[in-house]
Every structure is written in C-alpha cells, then in structure tokens.
Amino acid sequence: MEVQGKIKFIGETQTFGNNGFRKREVVVTTEEQYPQHIMVEFVQDKTDLLNSFQAGQNVKISINLRGREWANPQGEIKYFNTIQGWRIEVAQQDASGGNMPPMPPADAFEPAKDLNEDDHDDLPF
Template structure:
C-alpha cells in the first residue's frame, strides 16, 4: 500500500525502553477533494530514511497496516492500529519534469498536422 501527499510534519526520533526501540513520525497531507492528514511511523533502522526530507515536499510512502490486541488490567480487550512506513520516495510535482529531462509542453501547445491535400482523396490504386 502507498500514501501520497505533501510532508506536513517530521518528528524527532524517539527512543523507548532498555532495548533502545526507535520511532519517528511523519505526517503527510493527501491532495484530494477532502485532504487527509495521515500520520506514518518509521521504526528502528527505518527512522533514518526521513533525514533527507523536508516539510512541503511531495512524497510517496510505502506502508504496512499493523494491528495489535491488548488486554488491560480490568480484563477488557482493546485493539490498536498503526500505519508503518518502510520506504519513502520524493515525488515530482505535477508539471515538473524529472531531473535532467526537458519540461513537457502542454497538450494544447501542439497544432494538428494535416498532411493530406484535398486532391489526394481519390488517388486510391483500386
């Protein structure tokens, strides 16, 4: 699965417990009729993937959905979901050409070409 949008926020790396579990969160705002602010967490060695990204940058994040079950001290079962990123790529904004490529002109910049002359329509060989 993937999430696409612009980076709204990149959090600091957090470390938990004696084992040194690391987590870092990023919020991506989708670009659709009703934009969503999606929080994605990167864990352990994946936290460093966020180092080269900035707020406002368009990105595509490959994600996994994770679900956990937890029984509280009162014996009630609770369920938690998380969105975990494992790859992040910079996305080109619409209208921009990839690095090293010339920009593509808009479709209406081209004029139709008519290579047929009016008198050529009856020159069929049969």
Template structure:
C-alpha cells in the same frame, strides 16, 4: 502499498524503554480530491530515512498497515491500527517523464475504407 503527498510534519526520533526502541513519526497530506493527513511511523533503523526530507516536500512513501489487539484491565479486547513506513523517496513532478501522445497531424494517413465493402458485423 504506497502513499503520495506533501510532508506536513516530521517529528524527532523518540527512544523508548531499556531496549532502546526507536520511533519517528511524520504526517503526509495526500493529493486527492479530499486530502487526508496521514500519520506514518518509521521504526528502528528506518527512522534515519527521514533525515534528508523536509516539510513541504512531495514524497512517495511505501507503507505497511499494522494492527494489534490489547486486552484492557476489564478483560475487553481493544484494537489499534498503525501505518508503518519502510521506504520514502522524492515524488516525481507531476507529468515529468510521463509518455505523451504525438500530435494528431503526425500520424500517417492509411487507405480509406471503401463504403462499397459489405458490413459483415453481426450487429
């Protein structure tokens, strides 16, 4: 899956536990009719992918949706979701590189269809 939008926030890399687990979070504001502010986390070696990006930059982020279950002390199952990024790239400017249709007057005129031909359409 992919998310495109503008970087609103990039946090510093945080390290957790004796194992040295690394996590870095960013917030991307989507370019939709109703923009969403999505927190996307990058973990371990993917944290470094954010080093060359800055707030305000338009990006395309490849993501995975992650979900997990936790059993609380009362024995009830609680569920958590996260959005995990694994690739990021600068988004192309809107319209850049998009194919454009040639102007109408550049089309060649073809032979006119004669009105004398029978209409063989069934409707």
C-alpha cells in the same frame, strides 16, 4: 500500499525501553477533495530514511497497516492500528495526465492509399 501528499511535520527520533526501540513520525497531508492528515511511523533503522526530507515536500510513502490486540488490566480486549512506513521517495509531479505514452505526430502514420468505402463495408445490415 502507498500514501502520497505533502509533508506537514517530521518528528524527532524517539527511543524507548532498555532495548533501544526507535520510532519517528511524519505527518503527510493528502491532496484530494477532502485532505487528510495521515501520521506514518518509521521504526528502528527506517527512522534514518526521513533525514533527507523536510516539511513542504511532496512525497510517496510505502506503508504497511499493522494491527494488534491488547487486554487491559480489567480484562477488556482493545485493538490498535498503526500505519508503518518502510520507504519514502519524492513524488513525481506529472502534468502529462497519467501514464499514457505521448502521441506520435500525425506524419508518423502512413496514410491508406487504396481505401474504397464500398469494398471495406463489413457491417451486417
């Protein structure tokens, strides 16, 4: 899955616990009718991927959705979701309108020389 938009904020790398678990968050604002502010976290060695990016850049982030179950001390089960990034790249600004190849010029096509409408009428009525 992917999230695409403009970087709004990049947090500092945070370290947790005795094992040195590292996490860094980035907020991306999507560019759609109703823009969303999506927080994506990068963990461990992936935190370094954010070093070459800054607020205001248009990016595409490859993500995984993570979900986990947790039982609180009262025995209630709670569920949490996380959006975890594993790749980030500068988004290409494509003004040509999608992935369509460019149309060749009209002189690239050879015109039909012996087209007779009566001979090529294959309509059933």
